[in-house]
Amino acid sequence: MIPADGSQPSAARIYACLLGSKDTHRADREAAETLVSAFPSVRDSCRANRGFLLRAVRDLAAAGITQFLDLGSGLPVHPNVHDLARETHPDARVVYVDNDPAVVSHSQAVVDGGGVVTVSGDLRDPEAVLGNADVRATLDFTRPLGVLAVGVLHFIPGDVHAVIATLRDALAPGSCLAATHACSDTMSEQELDLGKAVYAQTANPVHPRTRTEIHDLFDGFDILPPGIVFPADWRPAPDIELYPETAHEILAGVGRLPAR
Numbered sequence: 001m002i003p004a005d006g007s008q009p010s011a012a013r014i015y016a017c018l019l020g021s022k023d024t025h026r027a028d029r030e031a032a033e034t035l036v037s038a039f040p041s042v043r044d045s046c047r048a049n050r051g052f053l054l055r056a057v058r059d060l061a062a063a064g065i066t067q068f069l070d071l072g073s074g075l076p077v078h079p080n081v082h083d084l085a086r087e088t089h090p091d092a093r094v095v096y097v098d099n100d101p102a103v104v105s106h107s108q109a110v111v112d113g114g115g116v117v118t119v120s121g122d123l124r125d126p127e128a129v130l131g132n133a134d135v136r137a138t139l140d141f142t143r144p145l146g147v148l149a150v151g152v153l154h155f156i157p158g159d160v161h162a163v164i165a166t167l168r169d170a171l172a173p174g175s176c177l178a179a180t181h182a183c184s185d186t187m188s189e190q191e192l193d194l195g196k197a198v199y200a201q202t203a204n205p206v207h208p209r210t211r212t213e214i215h216d217l218f219d220g221f222d223i224l225p226p227g228i229v230f231p232a233d234w235r236p237a238p239d240i241e242l243y244p245e246t247a248h249e250i251l252a253g254v255g256r257l258p259a260r
C-alpha cells in the first residue's frame, strides 16, 4: 500500500491517486477528490504530465541514453522510468530521487535492485544530490545521462534556474534534460488562484512560472523538436498512449547538452 503519514496530503500521494493507482489509502483518494472538485482539470494535467515522462524516457533510451537521474520521482506507478528505459536497454541504470521520506522508503521497497536505486534528496540542494554516494556509484557522469525533472520544478520556490544550472554543469555532452512545469501564462487567473490555494494546503505549495521562465530552464541545452509544448503535444505516440489526456496548465520539453 502507498504509505500515508497521517497528516497533510502530499503531492506524491495525490498524484498517484490521480494517475489511477489502485494501491492507495482512502484518505489519499479523498484528498485527490477534494483537489479535483476545486480544480477539475488537475487530473488531466497530472496524467498528461506522466504521459510526457514515459514518452520522453522511451525516446531518450532510443537515442542511446542508458542511465537516468529522476528528480522528484514520486511513488512508483507502473510503468515506471526503469520499465520504459529497460524496454530498450535491459541494463539501464536509474536513480530515483525524492525528498518525501514516505516516497523514498516505499520506492526502495518496491523498485530498488539491479541498477535501480532510490535515494533521499532535495532538489533545492542540487550539490548534495550530485554528491550522493549512491548516485555516484550508480551513474557514470562522464557519459550522457537523462535527467528527468518532471512535475517537480514548480514545487521549488526561488531560483530554480540556478538549480538546473548546477545540474547541467555536472553533465557530460549529449546528456538530456526532460522537464515539465506549471505555466502561469496558459492558465486563467481563476485557475491559477485555485491551483495555488489547493496546493497551499499540502506539503508542497506550487509556484507556476511564465512561459519565458520555463523556456529559460533549458538554458545551455539545445531544445529538441517539437520544442516547449503542452505535454500531450510532445511527440504523441499511440503505442504508449497510456495517458492520452490533454492539459494546458503545464509545459513540457526536452533539451540536449551540446559539446562544449
Ligand SMILES: C[S@@+](CC[C@H](N)C(=O)[O-])C[C@H]1O[C@@H](n2cnc3c(N)ncnc32)[C@H](O)[C@@H]1O
Binding pocket: 011, 012, 015, 049, 050, 053, 071, 072, 073, 074, 075, 097, 098, 099, 100, 103, 121, 122, 123, 124, 149, 150, 151, 152, 155, 156, 204
Ligand atoms: C507530482 S510528483 C511527480 C512524480 C514524477 N516525477 C512524475 O512526473 O510522474 C512530484 C514529486 O516531487 C517531489 N518533490 C517535491 N519537492 C521536491 C524537492 N524539493 N526535492 C525532491 N523532490 C521533491 C514530491 O515529493 C513528489 O514525489
